[in-house]
Amino acid sequence: MSQLNIMDSEVDIVVGALHSDLTSFMNEWKPIFSQYHLIIVKDPELKEDLIIPDGFDLDVYSQQDIDRIVGASNSIKFSGYSCRYFGYLMSRKKYIISIDDDCVPAKDDKGLLVQFVAQHISNLSTPATPFFFNTLYDPFRKGADFVRGYPFSLRSGVACSLSCGLWLNLADYDAPTQALKPSLRNTRYVDAVLTIPAGAMLPVSGINIAFDREVVGPALCPALRLAGEGKFRWETMEDIWCGLCVKVTCDHLKLGVKSGLPYVWRNERGSAVESLKKEWEGVKLMEEVVPFFQTLRLPEAAVTAEACFLEIAKAVKEKLGRSNQMFARAADAMVEWVEIWKNAGLGPLPVDN
Amino acid sequence: MSQLNIMDSEVDIVVGALHSDLTSFMNEWKPIFSQYHLIIVKDPELKEDLIIPDGFDLDVYSQQDIDRIVGASNSIKFSGYSCRYFGYLMSRKKYIISIDDDCVPAKDDKGLLVQFVAQHISNLSTPATPFFFNTLYDPFRKGADFVRGYPFSLRSGVACSLSCGLWLNLADYDAPTQALKPSLRNTRYVDAVLTIPAGAMLPVSGINIAFDREVVGPALCPALRLAGEGKFRWETMEDIWCGLCVKVTCDHLKLGVKSGLPYVWRNERGSAVESLKKEWEGVKLMEEVVPFFQTLRLPEAAVTAEACFLEIAKAVKEKLGRSNQMFARAADAMVEWVEIWKNAGLGPLPVDN
Numbered sequence: 001m002s003q004l005n006i007m008d009s010e011v012d013i014v015v016g017a018l019h020s021d022l023t024s025f026m027n028e029w030k031p032i033f034s035q036y037h038l039i040i041v042k043d044p045e046l047k048e049d050l051i052i053p054d055g056f057d058l059d060v061y062s063q064q065d066i067d068r069i070v071g072a073s074n075s076i077k078f079s080g081y082s083c084r085y086f087g088y089l090m091s092r093k094k095y096i097i098s099i100d101d102d103c104v105p106a107k108d109d110k111g112l113l114v115q116f117v118a119q120h121i122s123n124l125s126t127p128a129t130p131f132f133f134n135t136l137y138d139p140f141r142k143g144a145d146f147v148r149g150y151p152f153s154l155r156s157g158v159a160c161s162l163s164c165g166l167w168l169n170l171a172d173y174d175a176p177t178q179a180l181k182p183s184l185r186n187t188r189y190v191d192a193v194l195t196i197p198a199g200a201m202l203p204v205s206g207i208n209i210a211f212d213r214e215v216v217g218p219a220l221c222p223a224l225r226l227a228g229e230g231k232f233r234w235e236t237m238e239d240i241w242c243g244l245c246v247k248v249t250c251d252h253l254k255l256g257v258k259s260g261l262p263y264v265w266r267n268e269r270g271s272a273v274e275s276l277k278k279e280w281e282g283v284k285l286m287e288e289v290v291p292f293f294q295t296l297r298l299p300e301a302a303v304t305a306e307a308c309f310l311e312i313a314k315a316v317k318e319k320l321g322r323s324n325q326m327f328a329r330a331a332d333a334m335v336e337w338v339e340i341w342k343n344a345g346l347g348p349l350p351v352d353n
Numbered sequence: 354m355s356q357l358n359i360m361d362s363e364v365d366i367v368v369g370a371l372h373s374d375l376t377s378f379m380n381e382w383k384p385i386f387s388q389y390h391l392i393i394v395k396d397p398e399l400k401e402d403l404i405i406p407d408g409f410d411l412d413v414y415s416q417q418d419i420d421r422i423v424g425a426s427n428s429i430k431f432s433g434y435s436c437r438y439f440g441y442l443m444s445r446k447k448y449i450i451s452i453d454d455d456c457v458p459a460k461d462d463k464g465l466l467v468q469f470v471a472q473h474i475s476n477l478s479t480p481a482t483p484f485f486f487n488t489l490y491d492p493f494r495k496g497a498d499f500v501r502g503y504p505f506s507l508r509s510g511v512a513c514s515l516s517c518g519l520w521l522n523l524a525d526y527d528a529p530t531q532a533l534k535p536s537l538r539n540t541r542y543v544d545a546v547l548t549i550p551a552g553a554m555l556p557v558s559g560i561n562i563a564f565d566r567e568v569v570g571p572a573l574c575p576a577l578r579l580a581g582e583g584k585f586r587w588e589t590m591e592d593i594w595c596g597l598c599v600k601v602t603c604d605h606l607k608l609g610v611k612s613g614l615p616y617v618w619r620n621e622r623g624s625a626v627e628s629l630k631k632e633w634e635g636v637k638l639m640e641e642v643v644p645f646f647q648t649l650r651l652p653e654a655a656v657t658a659e660a661c662f663l664e665i666a667k668a669v670k671e672k673l674g675r676s677n678q679m680f681a682r683a684a685d686a687m688v689e690w691v692e693i694w695k696n697a698g699l700g701p702l703p704v705d706n
Contacts, residue, residue, distance in 0.1 A: 109462065132643060133553050134556075135558070136519065145526055145530050145534065148525045148586065149558070151639040151640055152639070173499075174501040174503075186496070191543055199553065200553060203485070259486070286504040286505070287505070290504045
């Protein structure tokens with residue numbers, strides 16, 4: 001238990017509040033959240049006061065904190081889903097777990113409550129194996145190991161910096177998919193965690209992730225903002241962009257990214273058909289974005305997440321920025337973020353005025 | 354059903370018989386095997402006659418067939434687990450499913466019999482997605498799709514050429530792992546199939562695989578034979594080598610490799626401790642073999658599996674063959690195999706003398 005407690009004190013759970021009444025969300029999560037420190041960031045565009053039940057250890061941040069600590073940024077907007085990134089900046093813990101406010105705890109295939117935090121921390125605190133695929137998935141899980149043929153020299157693995165959880169019920173599809181298959185629900189609980197191989201790219205969904213803030217924190221920022229960004233997940237790309245930056249950074253620094261458990265249960269929201277005209281913008285961007293990240297190679301001299309992130313920003317500006325202003329703005333936001341991180345994301349927390 | 358029947362006639366199930374009495378093996382598989390044509394190849398080192406129950410559509414091959422069709426090969430030995438490759442040569446079907454004779458049908462997590470052949474054929478006949486990872490696994494499976502951020506231009510996927518199934522109960526660990534953890538059993542049924550990303554290498558186990566014979570058949574041959582190769586899986590490396598050759602070939606030809614379902618139930622056999630002194634040889638080889646395959650790039654001009662395989666053989670000879678005779682022999686076997694495949698693996702079956 002003492003081991004668990006040490007871990008507990010190293011975790012911040014960050015929630016971006018896009019809804020004012022968090023009562024049912026918080027109460028559903030109470031059995032899990034009550035052991036941890038929470039950071040709740042109110043979407044600056046949300047007019048109503050937040051309603052948060054008692055019984056939690058939490059800090060709440062809102063527009064005035066953002067203004068005070070970041071000031072008026074030219075390129076970074078903390079509105080909508082991006083408000084959570086302000087929480088990343090305010091955390092001083094090793095690990096951050098970030099979850100959307102339309103998710104509730106899931107049950108596993110045996111009907112037991114998913115150990116949401118414990119699973120993310122297990123993913124982050126056991127090695128990742130990006131340099132050779134283990135067909136029985138996570139070799140560090142109880143009851144598993146490396147299979148025949150797995151090189152012994154690769155079995156110690158590398159540190160894991162990002163853990164991507166999944167979703168039951170409403171999955172993280174884009175608006176066209178959701179509109180085409182309105183009744184599509186994810187009901188399959190896949191009892192596995194795997195390391196995404198080095199060099200392979202994936203679409204990281206920000207709905208349910210955890211990361212090692214000390215190591216890759218500077219590489220998670222709300223850089224890519226769609227002109228028509230909205231309040232539904234399928235109207236955002238900030239997390240997908242962010243995930244590609246982190247994956248390229250991890251590949252370069254020989255760090256791991258895992259995907260799979262834990263699941264959350266995601267509730268229904270909104271009409272995908274309504275979002276279709278906005279979403280096509282994000283869908284089209286990926287055709288340029290993915291080949292860019294797949295072929296991006298960082299210089300040897302970049303040995304920290306900050307340095308990698310600045311190199312990515314430079315390449316974005318040079319290679320993508322010409323064709324689309326949105327990418328040029330993303331590059332500016334990334335550079336600005338590294339400055340903000342140095343000033344506000346490290347050291348003691350800025351005191352209230 | 355007619356669709357299923359067309360598929361049925363395109364499948365050969367190949368079994369390398371390392372045990373003379375196949376009665377219980379065949380009877381356990383009867384509900385599944387009875388719909389398909391079987392090719393059974395008797396291990397040339399097996400002295401006793403095979404005992405095979407009635408009620409199956411099968412061809413049995415043994416030493417004299419190998420001698421007649423292949424002749425005395427300098428570099429390829431069809432003994433032990435390698436006997437199955439003679440079956441690959443004798444097949445004229447599009448798909449081959451290959452299974453070890455110490456496996457029986459598994460049940461899924463709901464207690465239902467695994468649809469062993471149907472699952473392999475589904476893996477091979479639906480597209481693979483090696484160029485971007487889909488976090489909800491196989492997007493072509495019922496109830497699944499591509500997640501937000503997955504580029505639309507990559508959603509049609511590519512043809513899948515190799516399907517690697519898994520094992521419940523006794524997993525495919527190497528002798529050291531099995532000896533260190535003698536009671537380790539795989540009890541986790543992971544309900545997923547995924548495409549191994551392009552560029553990532555994996556240890557392909559020959560226990561339970563299926564492949565598109567027309568496309569990658571020439572790249573599956575028993576090339577790497579350990580000096581101390583034995584009759585337990587952990588005393589062999591032929592399949593791991595073969596899998597690396599096929600993966601490099603598929604990556605080059607833009608074809609897919611999947612891993613996951615279907616599972617088989619693998620029975621206990623042998624003492625790992627006894628095998629330890631043999632197995633270390635295979636374990637040590639992987640330290641050289643994996644970096645070789647990870648960095649191997651094939652010339653643009655290689656546009657068939659045969660051509661890729663010959664290029665791999667050339668590189669093996671040049672880069673690995675100097676340090677170890679075993680690799681030089683493997684390269685010779687690969688070149689000889691392509692010749693054998695042209696003469697005996699294509700066209701009408703050679704008639705009996």
